[in-house]
Amino acid sequence: MPADIPASESQDLIALPVLASETAKLCGALPPRGSYARLRNAVYDGRLETVKIQGRVYVPRSELPLAAAELGLTVPSANAA
Numbered sequence: 458m459p460a461d462i463p464a465s466e467s468q469d470l471i472a473l474p475v476l477a478s479e480t481a482k483l484c485g486a487l488p489p490r491g492s493y494a495r496l497r498n499a500v501y502d503g504r505l506e507t508v509k510i511q512g513r514v515y516v517p518r519s520e521l522p523l524a525a526a527e528l529g530l531t532v533p534s535a536n537a538a
Contacts, residue, residue: 470515474493476496477528480521484525495527506519
């Protein structure tokens with residue numbers, strides 16, 4: 458389950474409802490159908506690190522590669538240019 462943290466420490470967090478679009482943007486792809494449900498299940502199954510602020514679930518930006526893997530997307534490598 459998500460951990461509670463103070464709002465002052467909420468920098469660089471992505472709200473769960475926009476996690477699929479942020480992940481797809483990172484991968485340069487469209488989010489697959491059912492992305493929200495798949496990511497929500499990953500959060501509540503403990504496969505993604507999360508924090509809870511005022512009842513809302515957020516995922517640290519550092520978890521984007523794991524979120525991409527949950528959606529079957531590939532994060533382009535930094536040196537593939």
